[in-house]
Structure formats: C-alpha cells, structure tokens
Amino acid sequence: MKVLIVYYSTYGNVYKMAQLVAEGVKEVPGAEPVIRKAHELIPTSVIESREEMKAGRDLQKDVPYVTQDDFRDAGAFAFGTPTRFGNVSSQLKNEIDQLSQLWLKGSFEGKPAGVFVSTGSLHGGQETTALTLMAPLLHLGMVLVGVPYSVQELFTTQGGGSPYGPGHVAGGDNQRPIDENEAAICRALGRRLAQLGLKLEAK
Numbered sequence: 001m002k003v004l005i006v007y008y009s010t011y012g013n014v015y016k017m018a019q020l021v022a023e024g025v026k027e028v029p030g031a032e033p034v035i036r037k038a039h040e041l042i043p044t045s046v047i048e049s050r051e052e053m054k055a056g057r058d059l060q061k062d063v064p065y066v067t068q069d070d071f072r073d074a075g076a077f078a079f080g081t082p083t084r085f086g087n088v089s090s091q092l093k094n095e096i097d098q099l100s101q102l103w104l105k106g107s108f109e110g111k112p113a114g115v116f117v118s119t120g121s122l123h124g125g126q127e128t129t130a131l132t133l134m135a136p137l138l139h140l141g142m143v144l145v146g147v148p149y150s151v152q153e154l155f156t157t158q159g160g161g162s163p164y165g166p167g168h169v170a171g172g173d174n175q176r177p178i179d180e181n182e183a184a185i186c187r188a189l190g191r192r193l194a195q196l197g198l199k200l201e202a203k
Helices: 013-026 044-048 051-059 068-073 090-096 100-104 126-139 180-202
Strands: 002-007 032-037 076-082 112-119 167-169
Touching (some): 002 013, 002 068, 002 090, 013 032, 013 112, 013 180, 068 100, 076 090, 090 126, 112 180
Parallel strands (some): 076 112, 112 167
16 A cells, blocks of 8 residues: 655755655555655745755655656555645645545545644644644545654654644754654654555455
C-alpha cells in the first residue's frame, strides 16, 4: 500500500518533515512512502532574488511534483505545509482544490489522512493550520489521523507537535533544525497512517 506524503516547503523544513514521516511509514511491512511536492505559485523571479528561497528550492529539486495518479493510487495520505497566517499554504491548497474528479468518484472515502506543519515561532499558528487543513480532508471523505499521547514525545516537546499532528518550530530565520522530539512525532504519524491504511484496505 502506498502512503502519499504531499507537501509544500519554501525553505526546506516541511520537506525534511516529509522525509521523517516517510521513515515512519517504512517501519510498517507492506507500506511504501511516496513523497511528492506541490507545484510552486511564487514567481521564479522572486525566488531567484532571495538566497534562502533558492536554497530551499534546490534542496527539493529531485522531488517529483504530485499528480492525480499519485492521489488515486494511494491508500493513505499525509499533507505537509508551512503555516500562512494560521492557515494552509496556497500551494498545497491548490493541489487539494483540483481533486474534484476523484472526490466525485469517492476515491478518498475511508482512507486515512494526517497533517504536519512548520511555523516560524512557537505560537505561529501550528494548531489552527492543522485544524483548518483537516476541513477539506473531511469533505473528501478521508478518515482523520492524529498523534495520540501514547507517543511520549508529545509530553516532552519544547518545539512543535500536538495531537493534531507533527509540528516544527523553524525560528524567525527558518534555520532551526528539527529536534529529536519533533522528529519522533513525525515518524509516529507515518507509522499510524501506514498501519491504519493497511487495516482499512483489508476490510
């Protein structure tokens, strides 16, 4: 079973989270992570004018863009985004908004989905972004998956992560590394999506 990990990342932080979610998926026999990025909407001229954005783009240069086939073939989903004023990035939302034909066919009904988020500051909108991103996933018929408190890192994290999904605090300069607690919560989401996806697929 394929677990589609689709994300948007300006500076590379959400991309690194996607890789950690994929590590969790790989721990589950029978599950295969598929990492795909959302199409960019920021003009190339703007990206070229900012070194940190160019570095983020180059870090992800080998990641394929997500396609409708990727969405159709997956048995579970993880959606990753930076927060934009407490909401999902326009790039990732743009991909979700193009799923109408698959939605009409019921392609997503009964399939598990989770979200992961990166912010610049500790109170930068991680939880509101996760919750608002969940709304369209419910419309698509997906089964929402969070991270339960049996994941002990939820008790010890000083950065990101909540029952709504993994989180990362990147800092004002977007350079803060993903810490051990944040990484563990990312892997936990990947494992849960894979495990639940396989169970639901078998029914």
